[in-house]
Amino acid sequence: MHVMIIGAAGMIGRKLAERIAETGCIGGQIVCELTLVDVVEPDVAGGFDGMRKVLAADLSKPGVAARLVANRPDVIVHLAAVVSGEAEADLEKGYRINLDGTRALLEAIRSIEKYVPRVIYASSLAVFGAPFPSKIPDDYHLTPLTSYGTQKAIGELMLNDYSRRGLLDGVGIRFPTICIRPGVPNKAASGFFSGILREPLNGKEAVLPVDETVRHWFASPRSAVGYIEHAATMDTASLGAQRNMTMPGVSATVAEQIDALRLTAGDAAVALIRRAPDPDITSIVAGWPQDFDTARALKMGFRAEKSFREIIEVYLEDEMGTPAPSDGAPPQAPQHLRDAQDVTP
Template sequence: MRVTIIGAAGMIGRKLAERIAATGAIGGTPVDAMTLVDVIEPDVAADFKGTREVFAADLTQSGTSERVIANRPDIIVHLAAIVSGEAEADFDKGYRVNLDGTRALLEAIQSIEGYCPRVIYASSLAVFGAPLPDVIPDTHQLTPLTSYGAQKAMGELLLNDYSRRGFLDGVGIRFPTICIRPGKRNKAASSFFSGILREPLNGVEAILPVEDDVRHWFASPRAAVGYIEHAATMDTAQLGAQRCMTMPGVSATVGEQIEALRAVAGDGAVALIRRAPDPAVAQIIAGWPRAFDTARALAAGFVAEKSFQEIIAIYLEDEMGQPALKGA
């Protein structure tokens, strides 16, 4: 099987590539060729035993999509995107990358007669916007309130239609906010959700820009990779015409995150969180959903964590090489 990961220099793409290199497979199916693409050349999975191609490319540039699928990959994982805060700050760039780049890829696939790869599209909870029910089903109308959410919703519609027409076999994954993200914060409005845990666990001050009662939907990086692995080999007949699903996760408030941190790492870690309200971030987050009914994804075989302490324990194990500190 041939796998192409677009956005392979990002956190999820890197972890997915490393997972494939370590196991030689995706979702239990052997992988003999892997292509890794991003706007900067990905530097991952050098130990992959099969054929490995790595290059820098921009899907918005003419000819790039054709190059990306030149070896006719069986599975294409499309993770490349401008994140929420940046897409809101730079309107033109957001649409160019998140919408135009996605359509260019799908058009390149469609142009090859007889070619029908599995395409896994990274979508977002931002496709939903207020007013919202307390618990949101997959059938809820897409009403995004940010440019990023609108771009992802358009991508979902394209994935559905190109799948309906038989040009590709799509699976759309609405990722929860991935937490705890390793490394440094990015330009996503949701970045602080990881920061208020990651920084204290590393003995560094963290900035909290919203109130403790803000509730959101979370999963670990390990779960994110698991979603993609499952999507790569699942039977898509059960999805019908609606190819996009919200993934299972953990609903938690900021206050509950902090208490999970306290249970795992103690009061000293919590004391490193400094509250500094940011109205711009708060306004973006206020329009986001808080909890989901993910019965459809669960029935299709997707899984995630059951508690926030479990999410913290995974960060400690995967990123810091240690077990949870106090009973996660």
């Protein structure tokens, strides 16, 4: 199987590539060729026994999509995007990357005779906009209130249409907000959800720009990779014409996030969170959904964490090398926090 990851320099793309390199498989099927693409050349750690190609390319530029699919990859993971805050600030860039790039990819696939690859499209909860019910069902209509959400909603509709026509075999994944994201903050409006946990766990101050009553839908980077692995080889016949699904996750308030941080790392970590209300971010977040009924995705075999404590444990294990205890006790706080105050592991 030949897998192409577009957006491989991003956090999810990098982790997916490293997972494939580690296991040699995706969704239980052997990967013999791996192509990694981004606007900057992806730097992915880990070896890979098969053929590996790394490319710097902008999908939205003329002719690029056609060159990328010329070798007919079996699975195309389309993660490339301008994230929410940046897409709202730069209208032209958001539509060029998020919409024009996606259409260019689908059209390039359509132009190749007898070529029907599995296309995994990274969508977003931003396709939903207020007013909506407290728990959004699978069949709820798309009413985005941001440019990013609009661009992703159009991409979802195109994925449905090209799949209906038999031009590709699409699976659209509406990712929860991925938390805790490793590394440095990106330009996503949702970045603070990770920051208020990641920074304190690393002994740094974090800024909280919204009220603690804000509720949102979350999953870990490990779950994000798992969604794609499952989507790569699942039986899509039962999806029918509706190819896009909201992924399972955890609904939690900011206060519940902070409580999970306190349980894990104590008051010393929580004390590093500085409240600094930001009206712009508050306005964007106010239009975001809070909870979902993901029965369809669960029935299809997608899985995620069941509590925010589990999400923090994934970060401690995957990014800080601190595995959670096997006896179910709270994971051990990082050493610098235990040094700062008495925190019982």
